[in-house]
Amino acid sequence: MIEVRDLHKAFGPLEVLKGISLSLAQGKVLVIIGPSGSGKTTLLRCLNLLETPDRGSLEIAGQRLEFKEGSGLAPKAVRALRLKTGMVFQSFNLFPHMTVLQNIMEGPVTVQRRSRAEAASQARELLGKVGLADKADAYPHQLSGGQQQRVAIARAMATAPEVLLFDEPTSALDPELVGDVLKVIRQLAFEGMTMVVVTHEMAFAADVADHLVLMDGGIILEQGPPDRVLGHAAHPRAVQFLSRLRGEEHQ
Amino acid sequence: MDERKLQILQDSLPPLLEAGLRYTLPLALLSFALGLLLAVATALIRISSWTVPRQIARFYVWVIRGTPLLVQLFIIFYGLPAAGVVLDPFIAALIGFTLSVGAYSSEIVRAAILSIHKGQWEAGYSIGMNRSQVLRRIVLPQAVRVSVPPLSNSFISLIKDTSLAAGITYVEMFRTAQQITAVTYEPLLLYSEAAAVYLLFCSVLSVLQHVLERRFERYSAI
Numbered sequence: 001m002i003e004v005r006d007l008h009k010a011f012g013p014l015e016v017l018k019g020i021s022l023s024l025a026q027g028k029v030l031v032i033i034g035p036s037g038s039g040k041t042t043l044l045r046c047l048n049l050l051e052t053p054d055r056g057s058l059e060i061a062g063q064r065l066e067f068k069e070g071s072g073l074a075p076k077a078v079r080a081l082r083l084k085t086g087m088v089f090q091s092f093n094l095f096p097h098m099t100v101l102q103n104i105m106e107g108p109v110t111v112q113r114r115s116r117a118e119a120a121s122q123a124r125e126l127l128g129k130v131g132l133a134d135k136a137d138a139y140p141h142q143l144s145g146g147q148q149q150r151v152a153i154a155r156a157m158a159t160a161p162e163v164l165l166f167d168e169p170t171s172a173l174d175p176e177l178v179g180d181v182l183k184v185i186r187q188l189a190f191e192g193m194t195m196v197v198v199t200h201e202m203a204f205a206a207d208v209a210d211h212l213v214l215m216d217g218g219i220i221l222e223q224g225p226p227d228r229v230l231g232h233a234a235h236p237r238a239v240q241f242l243s244r245l246r247g248e249e250h251q
Numbered sequence: 252m253d254e255r256k257l258q259i260l261q262d263s264l265p266p267l268l269e270a271g272l273r274y275t276l277p278l279a280l281l282s283f284a285l286g287l288l289l290a291v292a293t294a295l296i297r298i299s300s301w302t303v304p305r306q307i308a309r310f311y312v313w314v315i316r317g318t319p320l321l322v323q324l325f326i327i328f329y330g331l332p333a334a335g336v337v338l339d340p341f342i343a344a345l346i347g348f349t350l351s352v353g354a355y356s357s358e359i360v361r362a363a364i365l366s367i368h369k370g371q372w373e374a375g376y377s378i379g380m381n382r383s384q385v386l387r388r389i390v391l392p393q394a395v396r397v398s399v400p401p402l403s404n405s406f407i408s409l410i411k412d413t414s415l416a417a418g419i420t421y422v423e424m425f426r427t428a429q430q431i432t433a434v435t436y437e438p439l440l441l442y443s444e445a446a447a448v449y450l451l452f453c454s455v456l457s458v459l460q461h462v463l464e465r466r467f468e469r470y471s472a473i
Contacts, residue, residue, distance in 0.1 A: 048376075048377055050373055050376060050377065075381065079379050079381065082376065082377060082378075082379045083379040085377075086377070086378070087373075087374075087377035089370060089373070089374065089377075091370055093368075093370035093371060093373065093374035094374070095371065095374065095389055096393065097392050097393055097396070106378065106388065107378035107379060107380075110380065110384055110388055111378060111379040111380055111384070112379070155374075155378065156377070156378070158378070159378055159379060
């Protein structure tokens with residue numbers, strides 16, 4: 001489903017991704033962890049081309065792209081790839097001038113040219129799925145952070161993407177609201193949605209991931225099944241990162 | 252105040268109001284509408300990646316902002332005939348004010364677009380939109396809300412600036428006051444009366460601005 005080969009990305013002189021390769025089968029959940037500045041968010045943003053990689057290749061659901069330095073991408077190919085993916089942002093990024101229902105309908109109606117009636121009924125269905133059936137006509141600012149993030153998940157799913165990308169979906173939430181959002185993501189995993197999640201929630205990562213990637217300094221230090229990465233990390237920096245996390249959790 | 256003055260005041264109100272409603276307001280409304288189109292186009296060009304059009308837009312804003320409006324009007328009305336272009340006073344005024352609104356308001360529109368958080372663009376792109384869809388559906392509707400107060404300001408300024416058109420023989424409200432003054436010899440009275448009518452027009456606009464801002468409040472937490 002996802003095939004990343006030797007991906008490189010630099011911002012000016014700062015090399016953020018130094019050759020990332022990974023793959024993920026359909027219906028599996030990939031969780032990416034690592035200290036801040038490790039490149040994990042940039043990697044995620046490369047998957048739907050919010051950042052354009054400098055070198056390497058990327059394939060998602062049959063859409064294959066090769067990156068070479070200095071050469072641009074065809075807008076058509078970029079949009080085709082973006083329609084294969086849906087993205088959930090750390091700061092929700094709902095459209096504040098639209099109601100919850102309009103937020104969810106926007107992709108299907110404006111981009112996919114589906115009928116309003118069809119898009120609306122699908123949007124209501126998605127809202128029910130994330131537990132917010134009664135909020136269809138609310139504006140984003142009338143919702144709590146956790147509710148906004150669940151609307152954002154529904155919006156990301158509305159264009160029927162093959163892969164959902166989550167960029168630290170609970171980092172901006174009050175602790176008591178984190179659970180509701182994680183519950184929705186768990187449910188999606190259970191239903192066989194292919195997902196890539198960048199997160200700091202270790203217990204959640206261990207629980208929901210089929211494949212865990214630990215990044216630092218723009219490279220993958222460890223990857224594999226979560227119990228192996230968390231329990232038997234070999235790389236010294238990985239061991240250090242994990243023990244620091246455990247220390248924090250015990251506080 | 253003696254009776255003669257009261258009589259003059261009373262007699263001159265209808266022609267002043269008529270000039271205001273028939274000449275001042277239409278000129279202001281039309282040049283503001285056209286100017287806004289020009290402003291949005293200029294702002295979009297200035298945030299685009301087309302180098303040459305961007306330079307032209309910058310040059311336009313630089314020239315219009317850096318020269319007095321009255322001088323621009325004189326160039327258009329009294330100057331252009333020397334180059335073979337003779338314009339009706341209304342058309343000359345319309346061109347002058349439109350260019351002025353376009354230049355000043357383009358900066359308001361540009362700032363409003365730039366004030367919309369980058370995450371809004373990214374959210375639009377992430378659901379498969381292209382740049383123009385994001386602009387049209389996501390960014391511009393939010394930018395409109397941000398720009399209502401400064402644009403109302405510009406419009407109110409424009410209402411008053413139309414009095415400059417008196418200088419190029421366009422008989423709007425101020426020129427009407429001048430004409431009445433020429434017969435009555437009551438400059439203090441007439442110009443004060445004209446000022447009061449301008450104040451009335453601008454007050455109505457302030458109320459409209461308030462109504463417009465209220466309408467946008469429904470989706471804003473602030």
